[in-house]
Amino acid sequence: MPSARGTLDWMPAAEHPELLAPPVAAAVGEVDGALVAAIDADLADTAAFCDAYDVALGASANCVVVAGRRGGETRYAAVMVLATDRADVNGVVRRHLDARKISFAPHDEAVGLTGMEFGGITPVGLPEGWPVLVDDAVVEAGEVVIGSGTRGGKLLVTGVDLLALPGAERLALTRRPD
Template sequence: MNDAAAPLLPTLGDLAWEPALGRSDLLADPVAAALTAWSGVDERATTSIAVAEIDPDHADTATLNEVHGLPAAASANCVLVAGRRGQAERVAACVVPATTQADVNSLVRRMLDARKASFLPTDRATTESGMQYGGITPVGLPADWRVLVDARFAAPGSLALMGSGLRRSKLLMPGPLLCAMPGVEVVEGLGVDRV
């Protein structure tokens, strides 16, 4: 057996990372279901996705990074956007580095073929995703929602630290694995520098 070829569970900062599928109690139900289904077609979903329990009061990116010594470059924000043209509405999850913001009014609006795009209201986002505010993640979202991921996560060696569907834990996976998740669309320039 060649241990060097075996995928390694990612770790970051001082959090106690464990295999995500071994701790479904730290995952929202839709997230656990999606990871289970994904692991049936890609073993990396079992071996290369980690979860760690956190204090829910530290769930916000800046606080989490400061308390646990996490690099801002690894943090991924997932925002839900709705675009409308006439009566037709389209919803997308936009995953961008936490050091940027999603280009909602230009790029995302065009990708949704919408006249107007705006963030999904919190109550609707949590109800329809089955996830808690502050923990929404691209894993396990409704099948008819698009999942747009900034191309920077495709870079070899990149990591994606994001919500688990719950405020009391975080998921961590290699960025290229996030980009390979079923249904993901990798988008150049999705995240733009904050002004």
């Protein structure tokens, strides 16, 4: 039966910085009890990861970086949603960030600004001042698997613990897929 822990060997994240991107290693103490597991980097994408390691799709939370623009200013934010859901980026997220225009941050921009690998970006260790918008379903999910900043690792945290991150806010961000 798939679960958040799946078939992975979880270890205290603070004791394994080699599995974390440098900004994540520096900030992982902000998330009580964060665990980390090594994975095959070729299996880092959500569907492949969940299938290979018997992790429930509903226990996998994705982090997307969005860029909101208003009056020539660009503001970035991280949006956390379960893999089974889609964030209402053009509605809820855009209005919450008071942006006239919003989009997913381009690949190179997201990687360069976060210091993390694409496909492993996580809300832990993001640049100072970035909002971390955590969907209600992530908070209520209990244990969730998120990125470690690298494609070769995953973090196991609780959705509630994500709210302790700097700039974290709980919101109703999603709409159920069609």
